[in-house]
Amino acid sequence: MSNRIxxxxxxLLVMGLLVAACAPAAPAPAPAADGSQPAEPPSAGxxxxxxxxxxxxxxxxxxxxxxxxxxxxxxxxxxGLVTRDTTNGVHLELAESAELIDPQTWEFKLRxxxxxxxxxxxxxxxxxxxxxxxxxxxxxxxPEPHTSPRKGLIAPLASVExxxxxxxxxxxxxxxxxxxQLFVHQQIVPKAYLEAVGTQGxxxxxxxxxxxxxxxxxxxxxxxxERFDEYWGGAxxxxxxxxxxxxxxIFRVIxxxxxxxxxxxxxxxxxxxxxxxxxxxxxxxxxxxxxxTAAGTQPKWMEMNVNQPPxxxxxxxxxxxxxxxxxxxxxxxxxxxxxxxxxxxxPYNSFADDSLTPxxxxxxxxLSMLAEAGIVDSDGDGRLEWNGAPWSFVVDSLDxxxxxAEAVVAQLQGAGIDASLRLWEYSVVKPLLDAGERTAYLxxxxxxxxxxxxxxxxxxxxxEAGSPYGRGNFSGYNNPRVNELIKAGExxxxxxxxxxIYNEAQxxxxxxxxxxxxxxxxxxxxxxxxxxxxxxxxxxRINLHDVCLE
Amino acid sequence: xxxxKITERLLAAIPLMLGVAIIVFLxxxxxxGDPVDIMMGQSGAVTAGEIERLRxxxxxxxxxxxxxxxxxxxxxxxxxxxxxxxxxPVTRLIAERLPxxxxxxxxxxxxxxxxxxxxxxxxxxxQNSAIDRLSMAGAFLGISMPSFWLGILLIMLFxxxxxxxxxxxRIGSDIxxxxxxGFYTIDSILTGNWPAFISSLRHLILPSITxxxxxxxxxxxxxxxxxxxxxxxxxxxxxxxxxxxxxxxVMKHALRNAMIPTVTVLGLQVGVLLGGNMIVEAVFGWxxxxxxxxxxxxxxxFPLVQGAVMVYALTFILANLIVDxxxxxxxxxxxx
Numbered sequence: 001m002s003n004r005i006x007x008x009x010x011x012l013l014v015m016g017l018l019v020a021a022c023a024p025a026a027p028a029p030a031p032a033a034d035g036s037q038p039a040e041p042p043s044a045g046x047x048x049x050x051x052x053x054x055x056x057x058x059x060x061x062x063x064x065x066x067x068x069x070x071x072x073x074x075x076x077x078x079x080g081l082v083t084r085d086t087t088n089g090v091h092l093e094l095a096e097s098a099e100l101i102d103p104q105t106w107e108f109k110l111r112x113x114x115x116x117x118x119x120x121x122x123x124x125x126x127x128x129x130x131x132x133x134x135x136x137x138x139x140x141x142x143p144e145p146h147t148s149p150r151k152g153l154i155a156p157l158a159s160v161e162x163x164x165x166x167x168x169x170x171x172x173x174x175x176x177x178x179x180x181q182l183f184v185h186q187q188i189v190p191k192a193y194l195e196a197v198g199t200q201g202x203x204x205x206x207x208x209x210x211x212x213x214x215x216x217x218x219x220x221x222x223x224x225x226e227r228f229d230e231y232w233g234g235a236x237x238x239x240x241x242x243x244x245x246x247x248x249x250i251f252r253v254i255x256x257x258x259x260x261x262x263x264x265x266x267x268x269x270x271x272x273x274x275x276x277x278x279x280x281x282x283x284x285x286x287x288x289x290x291x292x293t294a295a296g297t298q299p300k301w302m303e304m305n306v307n308q309p310p311x312x313x314x315x316x317x318x319x320x321x322x323x324x325x326x327x328x329x330x331x332x333x334x335x336x337x338x339x340x341x342x343x344x345x346x347p348y349n350s351f352a353d354d355s356l357t358p359x360x361x362x363x364x365x366x367l368s369m370l371a372e373a374g375i376v377d378s379d380g381d382g383r384l385e386w387n388g389a390p391w392s393f394v395v396d397s398l399d400x401x402x403x404x405a406e407a408v409v410a411q412l413q414g415a416g417i418d419a420s421l422r423l424w425e426y427s428v429v430k431p432l433l434d435a436g437e438r439t440a441y442l443x444x445x446x447x448x449x450x451x452x453x454x455x456x457x458x459x460x461x462x463x464e465a466g467s468p469y470g471r472g473n474f475s476g477y478n479n480p481r482v483n484e485l486i487k488a489g490e491x492x493x494x495x496x497x498x499x500x501i502y503n504e505a506q507x508x509x510x511x512x513x514x515x516x517x518x519x520x521x522x523x524x525x526x527x528x529x530x531x532x533x534x535x536x537x538x539x540x541r542i543n544l545h546d547v548c549l550e
Numbered sequence: 551x552x553x554x555k556i557t558e559r560l561l562a563a564i565p566l567m568l569g570v571a572i573i574v575f576l577x578x579x580x581x582x583g584d585p586v587d588i589m590m591g592q593s594g595a596v597t598a599g600e601i602e603r604l605r606x607x608x609x610x611x612x613x614x615x616x617x618x619x620x621x622x623x624x625x626x627x628x629x630x631x632x633x634x635x636x637x638x639p640v641t642r643l644i645a646e647r648l649p650x651x652x653x654x655x656x657x658x659x660x661x662x663x664x665x666x667x668x669x670x671x672x673x674x675x676x677q678n679s680a681i682d683r684l685s686m687a688g689a690f691l692g693i694s695m696p697s698f699w700l701g702i703l704l705i706m707l708f709x710x711x712x713x714x715x716x717x718x719x720r721i722g723s724d725i726x727x728x729x730x731x732g733f734y735t736i737d738s739i740l741t742g743n744w745p746a747f748i749s750s751l752r753h754l755i756l757p758s759i760t761x762x763x764x765x766x767x768x769x770x771x772x773x774x775x776x777x778x779x780x781x782x783x784x785x786x787x788x789x790x791x792x793x794x795x796x797x798x799x800v801m802k803h804a805l806r807n808a809m810i811p812t813v814t815v816l817g818l819q820v821g822v823l824l825g826g827n828m829i830v831e832a833v834f835g836w837x838x839x840x841x842x843x844x845x846x847x848x849x850x851x852f853p854l855v856q857g858a859v860m861v862y863a864l865t866f867i868l869a870n871l872i873v874d875x876x877x878x879x880x881x882x883x884x885x886x
Contacts, residue, residue, distance in 0.1 A: 050723050056837075056845070058636045066591055137603075143632045143639050146607050149589070152600050218646060219636075221837035222723060250723045254835040256698075262705045263717040263835075427583025427850060466601075 047549050048248040049531070051542055052260045054274040056220045056253045060206040061199065062187040063134050063148045068448075068540050071185065072273075073223055073251050076544050077117075078187030078208030081108055081127070082180055083235055086294055086537040088350060088450035090180045091235040094122065094188055094209065096166075103175040103493050110166040114232040116190040117213040124162040129191035131160040131170070142199035152468075154182055175491040177498060178451035184539075211244040211545040222252040234545055245533070245548035261526075264289060270531050270549065271542065275524040277334045277403075288529045293522035294536040295348040298444040299341050301515040302395065302408060303475035305439050310373055310386055317513040319369035321359035324411050324516055328361075333403055334521050341517040343510045344460055346447045348520075348538070351489075351502040356510055358517065363415060377416055384416045392418035396433075397442040399423050404518070405442045433474040434463075441474045442518075448539040452502050456486045460509055477514035552878065556871065563867045570863040571625055571856065575618055578852045585634050585850040586610070608634055608852075621856065630860070631853035633846070640857035643842060648861065649732025650720060651838035654830070655823040657758030662765030662819070669766075670773030670812075675800060677778060685770065692767030701760040701833035708756060715756055718835035722749040757834040761827055765819045772815045777808040809880050817873030821866040 057070035062078050065071070075083075081095040092098060095108040114122040133139045134148040135157055156176040161169045172179070188209060194202050206214050211231045217223035226248045233241040252269060254260045260272040261279050265286055275283060275291065283291050304311040304320070311317060326340040339347060340358040370376070375386045384391045395412075397405035405421050412419035419440075432438050447455050462478030463470030469483075485505040492498040525536040530550040537543065586604045605611045609620055624631055630640035669689070673682040709717040721727060721734055727746040730737045735754065738747035780786060781804055789799045828840035839858060846854035877884045 048724060056841075059638075064637055066589060140637075143637060144607070146637070147603060149604075152590075216726075218837060220647060220841060221650075221720065224723075252719060252723060252835065253837065254718055255841065256832050256835065258702055259705065259718050259833055259835055262702075262710050265710045266713060266717050268717050268719075268723075425583065425848070427588050427848075430587055431582065431584070 047246040048250060049246045049271070049544060049547060049549060050250045050252060050269040051544070052252050052254040052263055052269040052272040054257075054260070055255050057223070057251075058219070059203055060214065060219075060223070061140075061203050062189060062208075063130070063150055064140055064199070064203075066149045072540055072542050074187060074206075074208075075210065075541055076212045076249060077206060077210040077214055077225060078189070079114075079210045079234075080184060080187045081110075082183050083238070084181075084184045084537070084539060084541070085238060086535045086543075088181070088348065088538065090184060091237045093235045094127075098180070100493075101169075104172040106170040106172070106179060107163070108168045108170070110168065111232065112166055114209050115230045116193065116209045117207045117228055118190060118193050119230075120190055120192055122188060122190070122209050123165045124168045125165075126188055126191045127168045128160045128162050129194070130186070130188045131157065133189070133194075134186065135160070140199050142203070150186065153185060175493050177489075177491070177493055177495075178449060178453045181449040181451050212249050215248075217251075220253055222250055225249045225251075231545075238546075240533070240546055244545045246544065249544045264526055264528065267528065271525065271527045271534065271547075273525050273540065273542070275526050277337065277521070277524070280335050280337065280524060283526050289526055290529050290531075291524065291526045292534075292536050293337055293524050294538045295346075296338070296520045296522045297346065297348075297448040297450075297538050298446055299346045299520045300401065300404060300442065300444040300518045301341065302440055302442040302518060303515040305436060305474075305476055306512075306514055307436055307476040308439055310375060310391075311439065313373045314512055315369050316373045316375065317516075318359070318511075319366045319373070320412075321513050321516050322362045322366035322369070323415050324408060324518070325361040326358060326519055328411075329404065329407055330519055333407055334519070337524060338519045338521040340519055343506050343517055344515075345452065345455070345502075345506060346450075346520050348450060349447060349452065349455070350450050351452050351499060353503045353506045355503075356506060359513075367415070382416050383418060390418045392420075393439045394420050394422050395440045395442055396422050396424055396429055396438050398426055398429075401442055401444070408442060408516070408518070436476050438474070443474070445472050450538075452486075453490055456502070456505065457490065460505070460514070461486045475514040477512065479508060479512065482508050552875070556875065559871050559874075563864070566867065567860060567863060568622075570860055571622060572618065574856050574859040575621055575852075578850070578855055579614065579617075581850065583850045585852060588849050589634060621853075625860075630857035633854045634851045635846070635849050635854070636851075640853050643854065644839060644857055644861055646732070647837060647839045647842050650836060651824060651827065651831070651840060653720075653733045653735065653754070654757055654761060654827060654836055654838060655820070657754045658760075658762035658765060658823050658827075659820065661758045661762035662769055665762070665766035666769035666773060670770040671777065671800065671805065673770070673774045674777035674781060674808075675796075682774075686774070689767035689770045692763040693771075695763065697760050697764070698829050698833050700763060701756070701830060704756045704760060705833075716749075716753050718753075720750060720753050720836060721746060722753070725749045757830050757836055760833070761823060761830045765823065768815060768819065769812060773808060773812045776811045777804055780804045780807050806880060810877060813873055813876050813880065817869050820869040820872075821862075824865050825862045 053069055053072065055069050057073045058065045058067045059070055060074060060077070062074050079093050081093060082090050082098065083093040084090055094111055094114060096111045097109045099107045101107050110122065110124060110127065116122060134150050134154065137147050138145040140146050140148060156172045156174055157170055158173040159171045161171070163169055190207055193207050197205070209232070211228055211234065212225035213228045215224040215226050227244045227246065229243050231243045254263060257274060257276045257279060261275065261283060263269045264272045264283070280291060283289050304317050306312055330336060330338045330340060342356040342358050343353065345352040370384065375384050375391050377383060378385050395405060395409050402423060409419050409421045429438070433441055445455060445459050457469050458472040460477060461469040461473065461483050463473050482505050485501050489498055489501045489505070492501060523536055523538060523540060527534055532548045532550055534547045585608065586601055589604065590601065609617055621631065628641070632639055633643055636643060669685045673685050676682050705717050708715045716722065725746050727734060727738055727743055728741050730740050734750035735747060738744070738750055786799060786804055789803050827838065828844050830836065831838045831840040839861070843855065843858040846858065
């Protein structure tokens with residue numbers, strides 16, 4: 001008997017070792033930012049708002065990510081010099097004024113009396129430190145010294161200098177018209193605290209000057225924040241001003257869309273991001289749920305390889321623009337929650353040319369244009385031939401665009417084109433696209449700064465290897481005049497002249513049609529009906545400062 | 551003697567792990583896709599200098615054999631490197647999420663065994679009865695049903711319509727729990743936090759059922775077929791002839807022998823439970839290792855994938871070892 005017990009003991013020991021080996025070193029319970037223990041759980045009815053994110057933020061350090069989701073969370077704990085409303089308007093936040101004192105120098109006057117969560121006051125030193133931490137090499141020391149991945153977002157910023165305690169000067173390497181739209185994406189960190197605890201300490205217990213302070217959290221699971229009662233109030237031009245309305249705010253990570261929708265229906269969460277078009281109907285039919293949209297920032301098109309015949313013929317590319325019924329795509333796939341692209345820029349871009357209208361759906365014109373290019377149904381079998389063989393090509397795309405890509409390919413097939421779809425992983429197809437080996441590629445390109453910079457030079461400028469120019473150009477399009485205009489627009493500070501430059505570029509691109517200009521879906525989010533003062537934002541920010549629960 | 555054997559097996563795992571490390575290292579680098587490309591994404595002014603800088607930060611500019619040596623040197627020191635995407639040590643990222651994955655796997659295992667044993671035994675004893683046919687049809691369904699679909703069905707029924715159980719997560723968002731081991735059910739007991747215990751248990755139920763359904767089905771079928779075979783053997787006939795009660799015959803004589811194939815399959819299932827739960831973790835928003843690894847694969851986060859695969863490999867090795875140890879208890883004639 002004792003033998004049996006000892007065997008059992010040995011077995012339990014092995015299992016225990018396995019479990020112990022797998023368990024992490026017990027992390028200390030997270031104390032609150034002021035050093036005290038976490039507050040007691042809120043009693044029922046206390047105002048806690050729960051938001052479901054589509055994925056996990058990668059960090060809570062504003063300088064150490066390239067992730068929209070991270071920024072969505074971070075912007076509730078940190079404020080920047082400037083911020084953005086739910087569309088594309090930029091507002092002063094921690095800066096009291098911003099002045100372009102010469103084409104390459106911005107001067108910011110800072111608000112006084114702004115407190116960080118650790119009680120210290122924000123001054124010019126914090127702002128200089130924040131930006132130096134981004135633009136200087138190897139400033140982030142954890143886990144190994146590296147340079148901020150956000151440096152590229154503000155590449156023209158050469159140096160930052162303190163003028164006095166509440167004045168900071170930003171020196172640019174060249175004139176940079178979209179500066180303000182891009183400063184929105186940089187948040188101020190407290191110099192003294194960060195230097196004291198280091199980056200490792202900072203990412204574990206982030207401290208900012210935003211409306212909520214960090215309580216506890218694990219990035220893949222949930223991040224809990226509570227109202228910062230000494231918050232300075234927020235941008236005066238974006239009321240309400242003052243401390244946040246709700247006492248606690250929680251971001252939960254729910255990657256699966258149908259689970260997010262179920263969690264909202266069950267009342268477990270108050271706001272959900274990323275509602276897929278096919279679930280909009282379910283939510284609209286449900287009681288106690290509100291669906292809202294914001295202008296989208298991910299325009300979608302099908303680029304055509306302009307160096308591959310017959311796509312090297314402009315008429316063929318224009319014909320395909322006439323062949324696709326984009327209105328039908330908007331209605332059938334997006335339930336009307338999308339707009340047709342009038343050209344290369346999103347209609348919400350600050351420099352979109354209003355005079356351009358989308359290519360009209362006109363299959364007859366399209367077919368006669370194709371015939372002009374030698375693509376006709378010569379044997380009457382309902383299929384178009386080119387060079388004596390059925391005209392056949394593959395449309396490449398990514399799984400996230402599957403529905404749209406299938407619909408576009410089906411429309412091409414309906415017109416007698418032997419088109420087929422191939423879905424890829426982006427990292428696999430990208431080198432092939434860069435090498436010009438593919439024929440047609442359906443994808444999107446983010447436009448959250450609402451400025452042509454970040455977009456025009458990436459998609460429609462000719463490829464200049466090792467530079468930002470043409471980094472997303474998968475059509476091989478390379479027009480010297482357009483290249484010239486795109487570069488001129490980047491540094492032109494006079495708005496009217498800048499608009500004229502971009503209008504000319506857009507007109508040329510519209511006519512050259514290196515892509516089928518498809519659609520721009522709206523950002524669809526949903527909330528419980530008792531959530532008030534909440535609007536989805538185009539840049540996927542979820543501003544919980546203003547939100548209340550009834 | 552047994553402990554010596556166990557130690558030998560554990561030592562033999564070291565070259566095996568080295569092999570796993572080298573294979574996963576090479577496979578990740580053979581996979582098309584560039585981690586720096588993915589990391590930069592679309593936004594911002596990406597300069598050539600920036601890409602070169604990242605490449606050198608990640609040691610991707612070094613020749614392959616140097617990268618491999620750096621990696622293996624790190625492994626020997628217990629350092630799996632830093633995640634490209636998350637700028638955190640890989641060991642830390644894995645250690646934070648592993649308890650969630652193990653807790654879910656254990657929940658699924660417990661559910662699987664609780665369901666499989668009665669069904670397997672009853673189906674074998676009452677072979678070809680209505681209850682046998684029904685439960686085997688159920689088992690067939692359990693094996694065939696994709697877990698993401700089952701998960702969503704369970705959520706719609708029990709969480710959205712009946713509102714009995716939570717939709718997702720490990721614990722209610724209104725509950726605060728002091729983390730000790732990372733196993734929320736255990737931590738809540740250790741800290742005497744009963745609301746947290748109930749909440750974490752409630753959150754565990756649906757994902758455990760979803761993940762455990764296939765296990766239950768497989769175990770029930772294996773147990774039934776091996777028990778059927780044994781019930782026809784001579785020594786069972788003899789036990790019956792001696793007048794032993796049916797319960798005693800089945801539970802004492804037959805079941806123990808039927809356990810050997812069952813435990814073999816169970817050992818393999820433990821590996822599947824730990825390694826194959828990405829989908830269940832995604833459906834239930836369960837912050838475990840599976841989701842982390844899927845993200846890491848898509849982002850070509852080499853160090854994180856390498857580290858996670860090594861953890862999975864180690865789990866399989868340990869699960870097999872435990873099965874072998876269990877054999878010796880079930881049948882003392884078997885040696886390790």
